[in-house]
Amino acid sequence: MREFLLRLQQHAKEKHAPHAYFGALGGAGFLVLSIIFIVGGFELGVGSPRRLGTGAFPVITGFILALLSMGVIAADLRDTTDAEKPDWISFVAIGGALAVFALTVGRIGLVPGIFLTTITASLPDPSLRFPGKLGLAALVSLACWGLFIGLIGLPFDAFMRLN
Amino acid sequence: MDILYSFGNGLLVALEPANLLYCFVGVFLGTFIGVLPGIGSMAAISMILPLTFYLEPTSALVMIAGVYYGAEYGGSIASILMNIPGTPSSSITCIDGYPMARDGRAGIALFASAIASFGGGIMGMIVMAILAPALAQLALNFGPTEYFAVILLGLVAASAVSNGSPIKGIAMVAAGLMFGTVGVDITTGAERFTMGVPELRDGVHLVIVAMGLFGVGELIVSIRANAKGEHDNEIDYANFYPSKAEWKAMVAPIFRGSGIGSFFGALPGTGQTVASAVAYAIEKKVSPNRAKFGKGAIEGVAVPEAANNSATQTAFIPTLTLGVPGSASMALVIGALMMYGIVPGPRLLVDHADLFWGLVASFLIGNVLLLILNIPLIGLWVKLLKIPYRYMYPTIIVLICVGVYSLNNNVFDVWLTLVFGWAGYLMRLFRFEPAPFLIGFVLGPMMEEQLRRAMLLSRGDATVFLTRPISGTLIVITALLLVYAFYSAMRQRRAGQNSPSTPEA
Numbered sequence: 001m002r003e004f005l006l007r008l009q010q011h012a013k014e015k016h017a018p019h020a021y022f023g024a025l026g027g028a029g030f031l032v033l034s035i036i037f038i039v040g041g042f043e044l045g046v047g048s049p050r051r052l053g054t055g056a057f058p059v060i061t062g063f064i065l066a067l068l069s070m071g072v073i074a075a076d077l078r079d080t081t082d083a084e085k086p087d088w089i090s091f092v093a094i095g096g097a098l099a100v101f102a103l104t105v106g107r108i109g110l111v112p113g114i115f116l117t118t119i120t121a122s123l124p125d126p127s128l129r130f131p132g133k134l135g136l137a138a139l140v141s142l143a144c145w146g147l148f149i150g151l152i153g154l155p156f157d158a159f160m161r162l163n
Numbered sequence: 164m165d166i167l168y169s170f171g172n173g174l175l176v177a178l179e180p181a182n183l184l185y186c187f188v189g190v191f192l193g194t195f196i197g198v199l200p201g202i203g204s205m206a207a208i209s210m211i212l213p214l215t216f217y218l219e220p221t222s223a224l225v226m227i228a229g230v231y232y233g234a235e236y237g238g239s240i241a242s243i244l245m246n247i248p249g250t251p252s253s254s255i256t257c258i259d260g261y262p263m264a265r266d267g268r269a270g271i272a273l274f275a276s277a278i279a280s281f282g283g284g285i286m287g288m289i290v291m292a293i294l295a296p297a298l299a300q301l302a303l304n305f306g307p308t309e310y311f312a313v314i315l316l317g318l319v320a321a322s323a324v325s326n327g328s329p330i331k332g333i334a335m336v337a338a339g340l341m342f343g344t345v346g347v348d349i350t351t352g353a354e355r356f357t358m359g360v361p362e363l364r365d366g367v368h369l370v371i372v373a374m375g376l377f378g379v380g381e382l383i384v385s386i387r388a389n390a391k392g393e394h395d396n397e398i399d400y401a402n403f404y405p406s407k408a409e410w411k412a413m414v415a416p417i418f419r420g421s422g423i424g425s426f427f428g429a430l431p432g433t434g435q436t437v438a439s440a441v442a443y444a445i446e447k448k449v450s451p452n453r454a455k456f457g458k459g460a461i462e463g464v465a466v467p468e469a470a471n472n473s474a475t476q477t478a479f480i481p482t483l484t485l486g487v488p489g490s491a492s493m494a495l496v497i498g499a500l501m502m503y504g505i506v507p508g509p510r511l512l513v514d515h516a517d518l519f520w521g522l523v524a525s526f527l528i529g530n531v532l533l534l535i536l537n538i539p540l541i542g543l544w545v546k547l548l549k550i551p552y553r554y555m556y557p558t559i560i561v562l563i564c565v566g567v568y569s570l571n572n573n574v575f576d577v578w579l580t581l582v583f584g585w586a587g588y589l590m591r592l593f594r595f596e597p598a599p600f601l602i603g604f605v606l607g608p609m610m611e612e613q614l615r616r617a618m619l620l621s622r623g624d625a626t627v628f629l630t631r632p633i634s635g636t637l638i639v640i641t642a643l644l645l646v647y648a649f650y651s652a653m654r655q656r657r658a659g660q661n662s663p664s665t666p667e668a
Contacts, residue, residue: 026595037341051615052618054355087384091588094584099578114561117557117560118561119557121560122556125552128553136557156568156572
């Protein structure tokens with residue numbers, strides 16, 4: 001731990017954090033997840049060796065993952081390589097595009113939903129100007145209308161139902 | 164001789180103009196639908212099923228089969244070009260197919276996929292023709308202990324899919340196994356980790372996991388890479404044809420993949436995804452080019468494609484000879500047959516020999532059609548990559564959204580894809596590879612089911628896994644594989660420590 005804190009101080013002013021922090025964070029995430037499954041598994045009941053309960057398999061896999069997570073944390077804390085710089089703008093924009101689709105497709109229909117999704121997804125790329133984004137959104141939404149509803153016949157509403 | 168005679172008769176049935184036409188229509192529609200991300204063979208068969216009600220049973224089955232393997236082939240096109248698995252079984256193809264496309268070798272990857280699919284399809288057809296009764300018998304002899312041991316071997320081999328540290332690979336497999344338990348427990352009916360969300364009662368759909376981890380996760384990474392010009396490949400459109408060395412490198416993996424795929428396809432409940440995952444993991448261990456796996460190895464495209472296509476053909480063995488569907492798509496095939504009053508089972512080969520052998524022969528014709536149809540189309544598919552990425556990635560996001568939404572017409576699936584997409588990006592950031600997670604997720608529910616059955620039958624005696632000859636042998640192989648994986652990782656680590664210029668792994 002001391003070594004980890006010393007390295008944290010040492011790299012605090014560097015442009016990229018060393019991978020140790022990210023790697024250990026990943027391992028810690030899995031450790032938390034495994035504890036959730038172990039606790040949940042015990043609550044469900046592990047049964048007996050002859051008749052394994054509903055929670056037995058999550059408990060077994062949870063324990064395996066917990067052990068492995070600790071191994072991952074220990075191994076990654078010794079990692080001295082640079083970490084990749086996260087791209088939070090794309091992270092939010094792509095997630096936002098999926099969220100926009102989920103929020104709009106049932107309310108205003110597939111075609112306008114796709115239109116808004118395309119615009120949201122294209123936001124992080126500055127090389128496409130806003131009129132271009134609008135044009136692309138119009139093209140993609142019309143093409144999807146023709147393909148998924150017109151040609152394949154998927155049971156989607158193209159536009160919001162008026163009634 | 165009997166087989167050849169029956170096959171000859173089947174060929175005459177399959178070559179009837181009407182059956183030939185329906186085979187072509189099925190293969191064409193299947194490929195087209197399979198290319199669309201998330202809309203896999205099951206959706207494709209569901210869409211085509213109402214049309215088959217007006218056909219003769221043999222024509223209907225030939226068309227459904229064409230749609231089925233056409234969709235499975237089409238799925239690999241999206242995997243290679245966009246890193247979005249068109250079908251669950253083609254998710255393994257992403258691992259090497261997409262890096263090949265990014266290296267400007269998309270045409271060769273698609274060609275390799277077409278050839279491997281053809282090879283796997285033909286091998287699957289031969290296996291079905293020759294070994295259908297014997298393989299069905301062998302599958303019947305597999306008890307829960309044997310199934311469990313096979314799956315365990317597959318999982319340990321799957322951790323070898325990871326190019327990073329084996330400990331992270333196995334951790335990802337374990338996490339996949341854990342997530343596979345979400346939903347209603349099929350034995351007791353109790354809900355597990357659903358948090359009261361009704362949509363989670365059936366568990367998380369594999370397509371959602373694959374689309375999120377591979378599709379969305381990769382897109383987030385690729386936007387900035389594109390802005391830096393890392394995706395501006397020099398694609399040689401004229402060069403789809405693999406070099407002599409690449410041909411040579413593909414032959415053995417196609418045979419191995421076809422063999423593994425034929426075996427797993429014939430086991431009820433396993434299917435193409437398991438077949439391609441296990442074939443890839445084994446190939447990664449035995450290939451002389453194993454260091455290049457995950458970075459664009461042609462063997463990494465050939466092996467899962469051969470395996471999933473051969474499994475697609477042999478999946479008909481338990482479906483038709485035992486009446487046991489190996490997958491949801493095969494359940495639809497059984498449903499279609501029953502609508503014609505044909506009951507699948509051991510009597511099918513006797514009572515409806517023309518249908519069975521007509522179908523087997525149609526595999527040959529269908530696979531030839533698939534090859535004829537798709538080799539000229541490679542240029543068209545590859546040209547998709549010429550579209551500037553700023554137009555491409557918003558379109559891919561839309562295709563992912565529509566593909567996921569079409570699974571159940573429920574936006575909850577889109578939200579879940581968002582969660583898995585973000586998780587996929589964070590995994591990459593933390594240097595965890597998503598592929599072993601996916602394999603654990605696929606195999607987990609089956610593994611749990613077989614474990615519980617085996618423990619129940621052995622009255623709680625866990626030594627049964629070692630005392631039964633087949634499972635005992637498989638478990639010893641698994642243990643050796645684990646020891647080998649950790650030994651090689653430690654050796655690499657020591658080599659890294661001895662070399663001052665090598666960064667710590």
